[in-house]
Amino acid sequence: MIPPAFEYVRAASLDEALSYLEKYGDDARLLAGGHSLLPLMRLRLATPKVLVDIGRIRDLAYVREEGGDLAIGALTTHHAVERAQAVAAAARALSDAASVLGDPQVRNRGTFGGELAHADPAADYGAVVLALGGAVTAAGRGGRRSVPIDDWFRGPFTTALQPGEILLEYRAPAAAAREASVYRKFARRASDYGMVGVAVRLRLGEDGRCANARIALSCVADRPVRAEAAEAALAGRAPEGDVVRQAAALVLQGVTVADDPFCPADYRTHLAQVETARAIAEAAARARAA
Numbered sequence: 001m002i003p004p005a006f007e008y009v010r011a012a013s014l015d016e017a018l019s020y021l022e023k024y025g026d027d028a029r030l031l032a033g034g035h036s037l038l039p040l041m042r043l044r045l046a047t048p049k050v051l052v053d054i055g056r057i058r059d060l061a062y063v064r065e066e067g068g069d070l071a072i073g074a075l076t077t078h079h080a081v082e083r084a085q086a087v088a089a090a091a092r093a094l095s096d097a098a099s100v101l102g103d104p105q106v107r108n109r110g111t112f113g114g115e116l117a118h119a120d121p122a123a124d125y126g127a128v129v130l131a132l133g134g135a136v137t138a139a140g141r142g143g144r145r146s147v148p149i150d151d152w153f154r155g156p157f158t159t160a161l162q163p164g165e166i167l168l169e170y171r172a173p174a175a176a177a178r179e180a181s182v183y184r185k186f187a188r189r190a191s192d193y194g195m196v197g198v199a200v201r202l203r204l205g206e207d208g209r210c211a212n213a214r215i216a217l218s219c220v221a222d223r224p225v226r227a228e229a230a231e232a233a234l235a236g237r238a239p240e241g242d243v244v245r246q247a248a249a250l251v252l253q254g255v256t257v258a259d260d261p262f263c264p265a266d267y268r269t270h271l272a273q274v275e276t277a278r279a280i281a282e283a284a285a286r287a288r289a290a
């Protein structure tokens with residue numbers, strides 16, 4: 001299908017993009033990589049009158065390590081995330097996710113910020129950023145603000161972003177000594193969206209016990225979710241054997257699990273538990289080597 005007619009403007013700078021959003025208000029929609037918005041427009045599920053293309057604002061495409069944080073600009077492509085040494089060193093779960101997200105075409109055009117702004121409950125980065133922690137920076141006409149990642153996802157395809165704002169950057173603390181992260185995705189076929197995605201960030205103490213754990217999932221509910229009961233089950237314990245199994249069994253506690261003909265809720269729950277156990281074990285192995 002072809003989308004309804006729309007006007008197209010290209011912003012050369014952040015200021016210009018913000019001016020366009022102010023000028024066109026609710027009629028406008030930002031266009032980054034176009035790999036979520038354009039399919040929606042073709043299906044006429046989104047009918048913006050004006051597309052504001054921000055894809056050429058190159059100073060929003062970067063990966064940096066700054067003051068112990070990893071910072072990723074909104075227009076960084078999935079491919080650049082997958083390839084960046086700084087990402088692999090500071091937040092390996094993001095490299096894991098970028099390497100299994102869609103196919104090479106999607107990864108070459110789709111952007112990190114577009115994925116966080118789109119907030120598809122089945123998107124891979126949702127679980128990862130919740131497990132890594134940190135915050136998103138957004139800019140509007142009134143200035144910039146930081147939103148803790150735990151407050152970012154508000155519902156299906158809904159975030160804390162306000163009308164007229166642009167997502168600029170995601171920033172998370174880089175992995176410290178004896179700390180590592182992992183993302184695991186279970187999909188029916190290569191390049192599919194996942195049936196379950198699990199991200200784990202673990203820091204071990206010198207005694208090998210878990211000093212900090214964050215676990216989060218994509219594809220299991222109406223938004224990415226933290227697994228706080230599973231995190232608590234790891235606290236102060238060595239992430240091995242029964243401890244891992246007990247934590248994994250709690251991973252969807254309190255979550256209304258998504259249910260569809262391709263993946264009924266009980267099967268999805270089983271997958272989430274199995275993948276969580278594997279992700280914890282892998283994160284622990286990486287943390288021991290870090």
Ligand SMILES: Cc1cc2nc3c(=O)[nH]c(=O)nc-3n(C[C@H](O)[C@H](O)[C@H](O)COP(=O)(O)OP(=O)(O)OC[C@H]3O[C@@H](n4cnc5c(N)ncnc54)[C@H](O)[C@@H]3O)c2cc1C
Nearest residue numbers: 030032033034035036037102110111114115117123124167
């Ligand atoms: C065939 C295919 C397979 C895919 N498979 C996967 C997959 O397996 N896993 C996965 O996670 N994703 C998958 N995707 C989605 C892909 O990751 C998209 O790139 C991503 O969801 C959106 O990024 P984009 O740059 O393309 O955003 P766009 O489509 O340009 O924009 C998406 C939305 O975000 C808004 N937006 C974009 N940038 C900003 C910004 N900086 N500030 C505020 N709002 C902004 C837009 O206005 C729009 O509403 C797939 C897509 C396709 C087409």
